[in-house]
Amino acid sequence: MLAGIGIGGLVVGSSITAGVGTLALAGYLYRHRGSPGVPWFIAAALAISVWCLAYGTALVVFELPLRAHLTALWLLAAVWSGPLFLLFALAYTGRTAVVRSWQALPLLAVPTVATGLLVTHSWHSLLWTTFRIDPVFDLATASYSLQPLAYLVLVFTLLSAGLSALLLFETVVSYGPLYRGEAVAVGLSVVPPAVGSLPWLFGFGPYPQLNLTPALFLVHVALDSYAFVERNMFETNPTTRRAAERSAVDDIPTPLFALDTEDCVVTVNDAAVETFELDRSAVLGEPFAAVVPASGGTVDGSESITTTTDGRERQFTVVTAPLTDPADTVVGRTVILQEVTKEREREQRLDVLNRVIRHNLRNEMTVILGHADLVADRATDEAVLDSAATITDSGERLLATGTKAREFEQIRGSQTDTRTVDVADLVGEAVADLRAEFPSATVDIDVSPGTDTSLTTQPRVLALVVANLLENALAHNESDEPRAAVTLSESETGLDIGISDNGPGIDPSELAPIRKGTETALEHSTGMGLWVASWGVTMLGGDIDFATTDDGTDVSVHLDYTDG
Template sequence: MSTLSAVYAITLGVGVTAALIAWRERDEPGALPLMGMFIGQCLWVTFALFDLQSGTFEGKLLWSELLWIGVVVIPVCWLLFSLEYTGRDQFVRPRYILVLSVVPAITVVLAVTSRSHDLLYTSSELVMYQGQTFLNRSIGPWIWVIMGYTYLLGVLGSIPLLDFIRCESTMFRGQSGAILLGTLAPWVSNALFLGGVISIPAFDPTPIAFSVSGIAYLGAVTRFQLFSTTPSAGQHARRLFIDQLQEGVVVIDDHGFVVDVNDSAREIFGVGEERILGDQARTLFRRCDTAERDDVHSSGKTIYSPHTETLYDITRTEISDSHDRRVGMIFSFHDVGDHVRNQQRHEVLNRLFRHNIRTETNLILSHAELLESDPDTGDPATIKRGAYRIEDTAEKARTILDVFERGRTRDTAADLSMLLSRCVDLTAARYPTATIESDPVPDGVYVSEVLETVFLNVLDNAVDHNDDSNPHVWVTVETDEETVTVEFADDGPGIDDYERSVIERGTENSLQHSSGLGLWLIKWGTEIADGTVTFRENDPTGTVLTITVPTVDPAAKMGTDLERLLEP
């Protein structure tokens, strides 16, 4: 065996070893494309070795044609490896691989049929150099096509890896450096061959350069733990972090076009799965309305989304390149709906405490002063009723605070049939003259347990504010796969339009406010259960109050947010 054949054999051994290691780590990102690249190198070296050993013109033609199979596999696998290794595997899809393989497939067809055309080679002849026979073939026009394509994929595959050369991690710098070195060696040797720099006629040293590649790749595996630690997780984590942010994120370039958007932003702007990348940001932003908030904590840049029915504060962050040039902006949309609702609730509670308790206190104080000056002019019964009303207001306030506390933690699920039956029984026991009729509730329907407080207050308001000696309340329930609708109809005087408009609007002001806490408790408790409350007039008299809430899974684990982090 000649020295050149021995070098080929050693190169083949290094390539096979590297391919086996890649196969062993085939579940790791980039391992399978890297194995494909090693297989392509091994095929090239194998057929080049057979060409070298062949002593006939026909034999050398055959092996020189077949080695193209290995040649065209390498650049495609190199690009796929780079994409997977760096976490850009969204481009490693069958349709993309098929497109990348078109030029290589044409090249292989042209290679095996090269004797019938001049596209790949224009002529072939045997030449002797130091006792060794080589096949000298003059290249045709397609050679420049496939070589240009090969170097293009090589450059495209190198670009993602160059980012990690400047990485803080020594491990990733070492991996990328070794891989790029291993890829550069055959590139340079092939360029020297095509440029006519090699003094040996008809000899392509690229297969020998693969020994450098194999050693470099093996060094990346053993020294820098190529398949034990890869940067793909970081790339996926950044994408996953953006996608799973509760805040909406829209990225635009410096010309105002949308270049990225996460799922939360899609919900805010109601675009679903529509293709919006590349559209003008103005077109996207017009899908929501601007809004102003009287809030000292607000930046003043707020929008209202009709698609999610909530308010969002907007934060704008400029994106700059390494030369401090602005290249785009990131818009983040923070849900302030809960903050606004809590602010409104506190305003209502403060007003009610200031107004109701102050009124009752003044009433008690004035009658107490009358009793003190003249026992015959004061009214002890009025003082007693005022004290009871203060106690009732305090009790409702404590109940509301309890409801708010449940909203901060994960509430438990309750069987609707048992919950509603318990509320009806408690109300009937408190008001013996009232008649409460309730439809049967289907079994297996579960709702938030906070609704027990809501239903009790609905029934209590319906009976307590009815002047009839025998107040009547009808309760009906409708269910579907995802929601429950509970309707309470009474024959009382009804809720006046003024009071109802304040509750439906969800806030009060100095000119418009409600008279008590009962309806607010119903509204807030239903919202905490992710439901809605509506009112309408009953015929011939009274009110129909409808509560619609989502059903909940009774098997869902309950607990605090911190406890849920410990769940597998």
């Protein structure tokens, strides 16, 4: 008897304590009512509190009518607890759109109908029959036959609670340690009450009339208190991250498609809908090739494709990336399209313009130089001869500028070969070519002891860089004995090429646009040589620096051994 009273008292005490503790937790969380999911959790906590308090009270009430009404009360609270907890889990894990849509209506419809049946339980037998007091451990436990409708409602409540736990565990798997402690605690909190309800619900065990669920809610409130009080579960939650992921996709200003393993569309962002005038729901499940018909490329790599919309061709670069699940299994891929129609059209116009200008410049300057030579041959007036010489000099400089531009354009537009060369030999060849043009100049080559002059690079580009820098050093050198020196030395990361001269130095106005990488109406360079050298070094992945000294100009070029 004492043991029986002790067990009975433990069950009643645990149920009442769980009810009071859950009510206190709901009051504590009221301060977080603006956080995602908190209102639903508070509602679920209130339902659980009523459930525990009503059942704990019912265990000491032996008057049959009141006992039946208390049973109806705790069952009413029980059928609401599962759906409300599921709505909390949906909102907490960032699925607020589901909570606010028609999909949430069934979750609320079932407990609403059950509430009506429980309130009117004394007028019908749709939920149970043969209600009677069946004491165990000196408690006013009751036995009754649950009807199919009652089983349907109660199983729905258990399934709702189970789905809540799965959603929270999914958060653990998806987001790793960020929300792990909180989600595990809340997810596990539904297990003891759910397991405790099974003997009562399905009538097995030595005391099926005793429902241990309210008493086991004491474990539930302890785990929830750990998550909400100790771990500040609502200070940071998965809603923020899920919203960020969704926003990151929708806010991308370029079209994005998510495809499954069969290349069928599973989602698109707003930019894709707007760019291709898509019906978002209609394209889901359709092959990507049918949604975005393309020609001239492929989406199997970083390629470009051409689409036709309203008779107008549009060009896109394509970048794809695999989509993997938490187990690193490839489940699809993303396709991002960046429209480059205007850029390609501008490049085409510039190419045409460059070709026309270079062609006309060469042809017209050939005519001009020919007539200048004719004038010089036939003229006797010194002023006319000087003018003819001036025309010839200017024309030759223009032709040289066009030649430099053409050489660099040819290199830039082609797939230049990358191979290992001896930079010392390459510099020697450039110096030999220039000596014929500048016979009075002295050019020295100095290789620092121990320097590895082998470099994997693009020889044509590097030769063009060296030639233009040396030509600039000699062509503008007005010294009686023009000199230039090329030094090769090894640094920690690569090869340094230094070119110095004893000329007048480069005017700062010439260097300003080179260093900025652009010309303006007020800042522009008068020659192509420095531009070609700067662009070439950039193509090689190196660095170039100009310095004007009292002795002339020092140019430093650094090329990494690992770059090409």
